[in-house]
Structure formats: C-alpha cells, structure tokens
Amino acid sequence: MEWTRGHVLGRGSSATVFAATSTSGDVFAVKSAHFAHSENLKKEQKFLSILKSPYVVSYKGCDITREGNNIIYNIFMDYMSGGSIMDSISVRNGGALSNLEIANYTRQIVKGLEYIHSCGVVHCDIKGTNILVEEKGVKIGDLGCAKWANQASQIHGTPMFMAPEVAQGQEQGFPADIWALGCTMIEMATGDLPWSNVDDPVSLLYKIAFCNEIPNIPNELCDQGKDFLSKCFVRDPRQRWTAKQLLNHPYIHQQFDDNNSNQTIYKKPINTSTSSPTSVLDQDVWNYIDQEEVPNSSSTLLCIERSSSSSLKIKQRIKQLASSKKSIMSKLECEKEESEKWVTIRMNE
Structure with a gap:
C-alpha cells in the first residue's frame, strides 16, 4: 500500500501528526516519530490496537518507512477533521x-x-x-x-x-x-x-x-x-x-x-498545527520533600530553599518538564506547512 503524507495537524513532545491519504483516496491521520525515539509511539500503538470505542480515536494500523536518511515509525488513526x-x-x-x-x-x-x-x-x-x-x-x-x-x-x-x-x-x-x-x-x-x-x-x-x-x-x-x-x-x-x-x-x-x-x-478542518507539550516527572524529584515542613499556606509556594544546590537542581528539572519541548520530528516537517505540499511515501512490502 502507498500513502501520501500531507500537512502537519499537531505536534507532541515526541511525535508529529500529519494528514494523509491512501492510493484509494481514504483520508486518515498518521502519527510519526524517528524510530530511535519511538518508544512512546509504540506504546500508544499497543493501547490503541486493543481499545475499541466510539469515544476513543480508532486505530488503523502501523508501518515503518524510510524517508531520506531517516527511519520513521508511523501509526495510522482516524482523521479528526475538526482538530482538537x-x-x-x-x-x-x-x-x-x-x-x-x-x-x-x-x-x-x-x-x-x-x-x-x-x-x-x-x-x-x-x-x-x-x-x-x-x-x-x-x-x-x-x-x-x-x-x-x-x-x-x-x-x-x-x-x-x-x-x-x-x-x-x-x-x-x-x-x-x-x-x-x-x-x-x-x-x-x-x-x-x-x-x-x-x-x-x-x-x-x-x-x-x-x-x-x-x-x-x-x-x-x-x-x-x-x-x-x-x-x-x-x-x-x-x-x-x-x-x-x-x-x-x-x-x-x-x-x-x-x-x-x-x-x-x-x-x-483546521490547517494550523498545534503544540501539546507533555512531560515526565522523575519520581525522585519529590523524594527529598518532608511534607511536614511544607507550610500550610495559600500563598505561592517556593519552599525548596532548605538546600541551595538541591533547590536549584529541582527548580531546573521542573522548569524543563513544564516547558515546551522541541519536536524530535523537526527534520521531518516541511518548513512551509502552508504550501499544502504532499509527499508520497513508499510503504514496506
């Protein structure tokens, strides 16, 4: 089967979603990530493949493609034409x-x-x-x-x-x-x-x-x-x-x-892409906290000053987690998304 990758629909922290069409004319969404960084996408594929509900995006399959010098992992889903x-x-x-x-x-x-x-x-x-x-x-x-x-x-x-x-x-x-x-x-x-x-x-x-x-x-x-x-x-x-x-x-x-x-x-249909940063909190980020020492106050809490070095490390870690991450698909994405340029992808046999 051959399919064609279209414009960007959305970006996550580890993958990018594109519009796509098959040779038979079916329209669907393809979520892609570089194979070396596709752990979360593979996990999503496993869950989507077992969840069958009219209230969960439908799974349509997966594939691995070579695009230029990149090996890309793709999963196919419903095309939700209204965006998010x-x-x-x-x-x-x-x-x-x-x-x-x-x-x-x-x-x-x-x-x-x-x-x-x-x-x-x-x-x-x-x-x-x-x-x-x-x-x-x-x-x-x-x-x-x-x-x-x-x-x-x-x-x-x-x-x-x-x-x-x-x-x-x-x-x-x-x-x-x-x-x-x-x-x-x-x-x-x-x-x-x-x-x-x-x-x-x-x-x-x-x-x-x-x-x-x-x-x-x-x-x-x-x-x-x-x-x-x-x-x-x-x-x-x-x-x-x-x-x-x-x-x-x-x-x-x-x-x-x-x-x-x-x-x-x-x-x-929404043609503009959206960014949806997601983060992972390391369990040990919170392990140093003695909750009895945290003041019971409705004011802004910045109570991590007990150890300046630990405080700085924790602050930096949380800020990294809370900030938007640059998509690892940046090399894949077309610099002119507005141009509606479509790229034909040759699937594996």
Whole structure:
C-alpha cells in the first residue's frame, strides 16, 4: 500500500501528526516519530490496537518507512477533521463553549474514560489538545502517556492538569484522569488553561501538591456544571468521583444523540498545527520533600530553599518538564506547512 503524507495537524513532545491519504483516496491521520525515539509511539500503538470505542480515536494500523536518511515509525488513526477542542475554541471570537456544548462534550469524554478505565488503562494526559473533534462529536486521543492501572511507572502528563496526588509523586491512577477532566472543562468554559493565575511552574506544582486549593471554577458554568466540577476536584483521590459515577450526574444526564451534530461546535478542518507539550516527572524529584515542613499556606509556594544546590537542581528539572519541548520530528516537517505540499511515501512490502 502507498500513502501520501500531507500537512502537519499537531505536534507532541515526541511525535508529529500529519494528514494523509491512501492510493484509494481514504483520508486518515498518521502519527510519526524517528524510530530511535519511538518508544512512546509504540506504546500508544499497543493501547490503541486493543481499545475499541466510539469515544476513543480508532486505530488503523502501523508501518515503518524510510524517508531520506531517516527511519520513521508511523501509526495510522482516524482523521479528526475538526482538530482538537482547543483548535475549535481558538477559531471562535468568544473563545469558549456554551453550557450545552460543554455538557455534550464532557459526556462523551466521560464515556470514553469509563471505557478506558474498565479496560484497566489510565490515560495520564487528558486535556483539551488531546480531545479531538469530528462532525459527530469528540474522541479521546493521544495515548502516548497511557499505562496499565497496576503498572508502576514514572509520572507522566502535563503539569497544569496534574492531580494533587500526581504532583506529589504518589500515584497516577484512574482518579488522576478525572481531575484532568475537570481541568479540561475549565478550558472549554473559559478558553483558558486551569491555574491561569500562576505562571511559575515550580510554584504551580507546589500549589497543586500541597495547598488545599482547587482551580477556580468558572462563573460561566451553570450550577449543575459547577457541581459536576466539584466532584472532579476532590483533592482526596479516594473520594473523587469515578467516570461511572459521573455518567449519572444531572449535568450530562441529558438525551444527547451521538449521531446528531446539532449540539456540536464542529468547525471546518483546521490547517494550523498545534503544540501539546507533555512531560515526565522523575519520581525522585519529590523524594527529598518532608511534607511536614511544607507550610500550610495559600500563598505561592517556593519552599525548596532548605538546600541551595538541591533547590536549584529541582527548580531546573521542573522548569524543563513544564516547558515546551522541541519536536524530535523537526527534520521531518516541511518548513512551509502552508504550501499544502504532499509527499508520497513508499510503504514496506
């Protein structure tokens, strides 16, 4: 089979997503990474190949190609022509969704999470840029950070969407996805990121981990929406509502028709690419912390001054993790993405 690589749809921390067409005219998305750096992409391929749900991006296969001097690992998925939720919001003048739209999208995300969790999988990086839009609604995408619930592994994800227990380096289970769902609802309601009032990544992670605070619940949400968010933002993961419980919440317990797009903010295809930085928190980043010494204060936490050398190391590490990473696909990407130039790829026999 031959296929043609098109324009860039999005960039992650370790791979890039392109539009593509087959010789038969089928349109799909291809996510690519240099083979030497494709560990996360191979992991995503394994999860996508076993997850079959209308609320999770569909897997269509994988391949290895040689492009110039590069060996590239590719996985094929649904082409979600509306881009991500954040793409859809960005083309709006107001920059946010209505309560009905948020409820409809949230319902579909929760159904996707309930299915993923029932399979024993934790997504670990739920956020607006990983929720993809099509004419019928939304699907969960980007499982590059996913893990089995019973698997011990490094902490993954985007710091601003991390639950308190994740920021503390304790655990990253199903409840962490629910906290991140709440953060994604804030994005949909405001067009802005959660914790938008905190700029410094070091302060942010300490605030999430050790302050008895939650992100600001938007006034734009109706009362039922605010109550739904309060179930997502329970700081104790054991008390946080599960996806199965949230499916019965009145905010999303409405008669939505998944085959009807009347309540969906579907937009024309997005040609601009998006950046979605994801990071990995080393477990030992937090091991030096004696939590009893962390002050119980709502003020910005910069309480890592007990050891100047250790403090500097930790600060630098967290800032590296919280910052955008340059895509390892930079050599692959066309410098003139706007030109709509297509490249034919010869697949392996």
